[in-house]
Amino acid sequence: MNTPQLPENPLFRTIAEAAGELGYPAYVIGGFVRDLALVRPSKDVDVVCVGDGIKLAQAVGRKLPGKPRVTVFKNFGTAMLPTETVELEFVGARKESYRAESRKPEVEAGTLEEDLARRDFTINALALSLNPQDFGTLVDRYEGMRDLQQKIIRTPLDPDITFSDDPLRMMRAVRFATQLNFDIEPDTYDAIARNKDRIKIVSQERITDELNKIIKAAKPSYGFKLLFQTGLLQLIFPKMALLYGVEKVGKHAHKDNFYHTLQVLDNVVDAGGDLWLRWAAILHDIAKPATKRYFPNVGWTFHGHEDKGARWVPGIFTDLKLPLGEEMRMVQKLVRLHLRPIALVKETVTDSAVRRLLFEAGDDIDRLMLLCRADITSKDHQRKELYLRNFGLVEEKLREVESKDHLRNFKPVITGEVIMEAFGLKPSREVGELKDAVLEAILDGKVRNEFEEAFAYLLQLGQAKGLPPVHPFTHQ
Ligand code: CTP
Numbered sequence: 001m002n003t004p005q006l007p008e009n010p011l012f013r014t015i016a017e018a019a020g021e022l023g024y025p026a027y028v029i030g031g032f033v034r035d036l037a038l039v040r041p042s043k044d045v046d047v048v049c050v051g052d053g054i055k056l057a058q059a060v061g062r063k064l065p066g067k068p069r070v071t072v073f074k075n076f077g078t079a080m081l082p083t084e085t086v087e088l089e090f091v092g093a094r095k096e097s098y099r100a101e102s103r104k105p106e107v108e109a110g111t112l113e114e115d116l117a118r119r120d121f122t123i124n125a126l127a128l129s130l131n132p133q134d135f136g137t138l139v140d141r142y143e144g145m146r147d148l149q150q151k152i153i154r155t156p157l158d159p160d161i162t163f164s165d166d167p168l169r170m171m172r173a174v175r176f177a178t179q180l181n182f183d184i185e186p187d188t189y190d191a192i193a194r195n196k197d198r199i200k201i202v203s204q205e206r207i208t209d210e211l212n213k214i215i216k217a218a219k220p221s222y223g224f225k226l227l228f229q230t231g232l233l234q235l236i237f238p239k240m241a242l243l244y245g246v247e248k249v250g251k252h253a254h255k256d257n258f259y260h261t262l263q264v265l266d267n268v269v270d271a272g273g274d275l276w277l278r279w280a281a282i283l284h285d286i287a288k289p290a291t292k293r294y295f296p297n298v299g300w301t302f303h304g305h306e307d308k309g310a311r312w313v314p315g316i317f318t319d320l321k322l323p324l325g326e327e328m329r330m331v332q333k334l335v336r337l338h339l340r341p342i343a344l345v346k347e348t349v350t351d352s353a354v355r356r357l358l359f360e361a362g363d364d365i366d367r368l369m370l371l372c373r374a375d376i377t378s379k380d381h382q383r384k385e386l387y388l389r390n391f392g393l394v395e396e397k398l399r400e401v402e403s404k405d406h407l408r409n410f411k412p413v414i415t416g417e418v419i420m421e422a423f424g425l426k427p428s429r430e431v432g433e434l435k436d437a438v439l440e441a442i443l444d445g446k447v448r449n450e451f452e453e454a455f456a457y458l459l460q461l462g463q464a465k466g467l468p469p470v471h472p473f474t475h476q
Pocket of ligand 1: 029030031032046118119120121124125166168169172
C-alpha cells in the first residue's frame with residue numbers, strides 16, 4: 001500500500017497559502033485521502049481547518065482564477081467551492097461527531113485530533129497536511145493505513161461511541177465493506193449487532209442511500225449477508241429477511257429463497273444490470289414466504305408469488321422512499337412477468353405465447369430476459385445448461401416474432417374511438433369488449449396489426465353481435 005500523496009494540482013498550494021494567511025492549520029481529509037491510498041477515483045476533496053471553514057473557503061475562492069462563487073451552508077458550518085477539476089468542501093475541525101448532514105447549527109470547534117477521533121472509520125480518519133512546515137505529510141492517528149492494508153473496517157474510538165454518535169454509520173460500515181471488499185473488524189461488527197435497534201432513529205432517506213450504494217457495488221450479496229447477520233436487514237427491510245430459511249416436511253425441502261435471491265442479484269450485476277434491474281432481482285421472489293403452501297403429494301408451492309410480489313412493489317418503494325415513477329413501474333412489470341419466459345421454455349413455444357409476452361413486456365423485454373437468465377441458479381450443471389440452451393431458443397423466437405410483428409412498441413390500430421365511430425356507439429362496456437376481442441385476435445396471430453385487416457375483422461365481430469356499421473366511415 002502506497003502512502004497517499006497529494007496530486008500534482010496547484011489548487012492544494014493555493015489552499016495552503018490562504019490557510020497560512022489566516023493562520024489556520026489545514027488538512028485534506030476523509031474519503032479523498034482514503035481513495036488516494038487505494039488509487040480509487042474520488043470526486044470531492046474535503047478540507048478541514050483549525051479555524052473557520054467558511055472564511056477559508058472564501059479566501060481560497062478569491063485566489064482562484066475566475067473567482068468561483070462559494071456556497072455557504074451556514075447551518076452545517078461548511079462551504080463548497082467548485083473548481084475546474086474537483087469540488088472542494090471546507091469545514092472547521094469539530095469536537096463532536098462529524099456528520100456532513102448534521103442539523104445541529106452550533107458545533108463546538110476542536111483540534112485536528114478531536115476531529116479525527118469523531119469520524120466514522122479509521123480508513124476515513126486519514127489527513128494530509130497543507131501546512132508549510134510539513135506540506136503533504138500523512139496524519140494517521142488510528143492506524144488507518146494498516147487497516148487499508150489489511151482490508152478492515154474499524155471505528156477509531158470504542159464502536160459503541162462511534163455508532164451512537166450517528167447510527168447510520170452501522171450501514172456505512174456494511175457499505176464500505178461491500179464496496180471495498182473489506183472485513184468488518186470483530187469488535188466493530190459485534191457493536192453493530194448490539195446497537196442495531198438504534199438504526200430506527202435514522203431517516204429513511206439516509207438508510208436507502210446507503211442501501212442503494214450497497215446494491216450498486218460489484219458484489220452486493222456480501223453486503224446483504226452482513227446486513228442479515230448483524231440483524232440490520234430485519235429492521236430496515238423485514239420482507240427481504242423473511243426470504244431466509246428452509247422448511248422441510250419429509251423428503252420435501254424448498255430452497256432458501258434469501259440465498260437464491262442474492263445469487264440472482266449477483267448474476268444480474270455480472271450481466272451488467274443497472275440499479276433498477278438489481279431491485280427487480282431483489283424483489284422477484286419477495287412474496288414467496290407469503291404464498292408458500294405445502295401439499296403432501298407435490299411438495300412446496302409458491303403459487304401466485306409473482307402477482308402478489310408485483311402488487312407489493314409500490315408499497316415497498318413507498319416505505320423505502322424509492323422513486324415512484326417509471327423505474328418503479330419497470331420493476332413491478334419484471335416481477336410480474338419473471339416466470340413467463342421460463343414457462344415458454346417448458347412448453348412448445350407457440351408464436352401466440354411469444355407475441356403475448358412481447359406485447360406485455362414492451363421495451364422491457366431485454367431486461368426481462370436478462371433477469372430470467374440470472375434466475376437460473378440450479379446447482380445441477382446439466383440442468384442449467386439445458387435451461388440456458390432452451391432460453392436461447394426462446395430469444396430467437398422473440399427476435400423472429402418481433403421483426404415480423406413489431407409488438408415491442410405495439411399500439412393497437414383499433415382504438416375505442418374507431419369502434420365508437422364505426423358502429424355509432426357511446427362509451428360503454430361493449431366498446432371495451434370489442435377492443436379486447438380485436439387485440440386477442442391480433443395476439444393470437446389471426447389478424448395482423450394493420451388497419452384494413454383489423455377493421456375488417458372488427459366489422460365481422462359487429463355483424464355477429466348484430467351491430468350494423470355506420471356508413472360512410474370517415475375515421476383517419
Ligand atoms: N463521516 C463520518 N460519519 C458519517 C459520514 C461521514 O465520520 N456518518 C466522515 C468520514 O470521515 C468521511 C467524510 O465524513 O470520510 C466524508 O463523508 P462522505 O462524503 O459521506 O463519505 P466518503 O468517505 O467521502 O465516501 P463516499 O464519497 O464514497 O460516500
